[in-house]
Amino acid sequence: MRHELKAIFSEHKQQITDEWVAAIFGTYDIDTVGFLRTQDNAFLNPVGNKTKKATVALIDALLDDELDSDTVTPAVNEIIQVRAVQQFEADQAMSVLFVLKSIIRKHIVPKLSKSEEFADLLELESKIDSLALVGFRIYAECRDKIQRMRVDEFKRKHFQLLKRAERILEKPVGEPES
Template identity: 40%
Template sequence: MDVEFYRILEEKKSTVAKRWLDAIMASYPNDKSGFLMNQGDQFSNPVGYTFTTGVTGILDVIAKGEDFGESISFLEDIIRVRAVQDFTPAKAMAFIFQLKTIVREELVPEIRQNQVYIDLLEFESKIDDLALTAFDIYVKCREQIFELRTDELKRMTFSLLKKANLVSEIPVQESEQEDQK
């Protein structure tokens, strides 16, 4: 990729980051008070903090022209939050594709002026790769959530059966002797 594209992206990075963060926060219709956007404290507003640091971290890496491998931890943090919320997979991942639109809208005049269309296409290809990685992370997070729910359901069921005296525990020594037979 041409260095010119990254220079332009670096110049507009704070505007792109703000717009991208606004787009993410807009997916939370119940936040009419603006709490997620206005509270920047890590402890008062961990979700807003995670999104702010994540967006900034991802854009820092991308604006340097580096592979997004370094931004994976930022991406994982955002995806973990969105995976536990009541979003469809498409809605949870949509924020990544919104970055393409935001970059196009913010950089188009400079891109046209400097003739770096090919670089924009390569950048958008990187965003597509980032989205695929994000989807993998999302699926793993959802699998963990379902495993936790299943394990909790098993524990609750066993506990209820035990309280109803419908199940008795086999002492460890007996179960070991049966296994040796």
């Protein structure tokens, strides 16, 4: 990213971050949004706290010349994992990454004067696409894990029922009567 775009982005970094957090919180139902926005205690509002920290980390990562996987993966995970667990559909979970593009455009495009700066903006948007791909992988892994946990729970309950039936019948279930 050229110095000019980096300077414009840096100048609007806090506004972009705040609007992105607001957009993410806006995807929750109205009762939750108020809580997420007003409760700053990390223990009472872990989702809000983690979301705010993750957005700051991701905005900082976008300012770097290259995306550092060790930085962006945990930050994207903080945003996407919660959404996967809370039963957001994939498109709903991932949309919060793509909305960042329109927020950045709103702040940066009016300040751009040269075609090279537009090329830099497109490069920045490509980085956001890369974040989205990381997010999609995380979302799929979370949903798979939840599904495996449900299957394991079903198996555990089934096994417990069989053992209980064997105790009641005083013989292994499924063996023929003699």
